[in-house]
Amino acid sequence: MSDKLIDIDTLLAQAGNRDNHDQYHSVSTPIYLTSNFRHRDLEDAETFDPHKQYSYSRLSTPTRSVLQKTLADLEGGANAFAVSSGMAAIQLVFSLFKSGDEIITSDDLYGGSFRYFDYLADHYGVKFSKWNGKDYEKLSDLVTAKTKAVWLETPSNPTMKIIDIQKVADLIHAANQNALVCVDNTFLTPVYQQPLREGADIVVHSATKYLSGHNDMLAGCVIAKSEEIASELEFNFNTTGVTLDPFDSWLLLRSLKTLAVRMERHTSNAKYVAACLKKLPQVQKVLYPGVGGMISFYLQNMDQVDRLFKHLKIISFAESLGGVESLLTIPSLQTHSDMAKEDRLKLGITDELLRLSTGLENPKDLANDLTQALGD
Numbered sequence: 001m002s003d004k005l006i007d008i009d010t011l012l013a014q015a016g017n018r019d020n021h022d023q024y025h026s027v028s029t030p031i032y033l034t035s036n037f038r039h040r041d042l043e044d045a046e047t048f049d050p051h052k053q054y055s056y057s058r059l060s061t062p063t064r065s066v067l068q069k070t071l072a073d074l075e076g077g078a079n080a081f082a083v084s085s086g087m088a089a090i091q092l093v094f095s096l097f098k099s100g101d102e103i104i105t106s107d108d109l110y111g112g113s114f115r116y117f118d119y120l121a122d123h124y125g126v127k128f129s130k131w132n133g134k135d136y137e138k139l140s141d142l143v144t145a146k147t148k149a150v151w152l153e154t155p156s157n158p159t160m161k162i163i164d165i166q167k168v169a170d171l172i173h174a175a176n177q178n179a180l181v182c183v184d185n186t187f188l189t190p191v192y193q194q195p196l197r198e199g200a201d202i203v204v205h206s207a208t209k210y211l212s213g214h215n216d217m218l219a220g221c222v223i224a225k226s227e228e229i230a231s232e233l234e235f236n237f238n239t240t241g242v243t244l245d246p247f248d249s250w251l252l253l254r255s256l257k258t259l260a261v262r263m264e265r266h267t268s269n270a271k272y273v274a275a276c277l278k279k280l281p282q283v284q285k286v287l288y289p290g291v292g293g294m295i296s297f298y299l300q301n302m303d304q305v306d307r308l309f310k311h312l313k314i315i316s317f318a319e320s321l322g323g324v325e326s327l328l329t330i331p332s333l334q335t336h337s338d339m340a341k342e343d344r345l346k347l348g349i350t351d352e353l354l355r356l357s358t359g360l361e362n363p364k365d366l367a368n369d370l371t372q373a374l375g376d
């Protein structure tokens, strides 16, 4: 899609409606539950074009092609790849790099990303340096001729710091033309943030979260700004086999249709609940970036944390985020448990920090649940 031909909510509602490969012109995209496709004859096999035809479902399959086209259009990329989880998406991006390459990351990331980066440093000699997400001059100092990428999450997870993507992209590309700016856009989704349109080169999502939005599947995706990056990713995608299967591709495509409406409600619910949390005497501080469904907040002590989890009746004490059901997590024990305590505390991830994924329930019920569970 060229920029802003149609609005994003129209694009989402109509995902896969036209051009879905169906001979009967079905409105919903069919699921092609097949691992392979027949060739007509030798010539057909010899002239096979994987971008127009199908042969083997790891390489390409119609339901996933429709999903990938939708994802590329949503983020404004040349091409997209649908994979089996958010971590598989991150792994696919890192398949572009090799031993000795230098990667700069913002310091407040999804815990699993840090765990993977530590693994790459230990096993493959990829070199990582951390940037605090605030001092843009310091970021320039970290760039060298060997810098291959900058890895960002904004708002950061779980402390909701905001990074200016355009500023990072301008700065990095001026310092080293070959360095890629990669953004994990899981928290805001293309409804609220489109990093490729702000100068980034690659976007990843854990589609397990808002993109699918129902706490019922695992998926991930990578969207590349240029054909050049996309073709290298495509080779690695097929070679390593991190691909998403046809059924889950269909489920994700179906979920995307309601993304704009869901994000609007996640935001209005989160605004309501954040305002309520601010008034509760047990809540020390609320971190809410003003958009999206994620809220982090600090309680005063562990007795309150314990009491809250024991008494919640609507909100579930469960990992993950971005679904219709509200979920409360404790990052120090769950998402960020593999991080060294010292590093955690430096970032403000104390034991009393909780992270709420505001679902689509009535916001008053959510606020009342938190209030009653915290007690007097």
Ligand SMILES: *Cc1c(COP(=O)(O)O)cnc(C)c1O
Residues within 6 Å of the ligand: 085, 086, 087, 088, 110, 112, 153, 157, 184, 186, 187, 205, 206, 207, 208, 209, 218, 219, 220
């Ligand atoms: C959950 C998450 C991931 C990992 O995704 P999975 O689908 O669980 O593999 C990556 N980044 C962010 C920001 C996440 O929230």
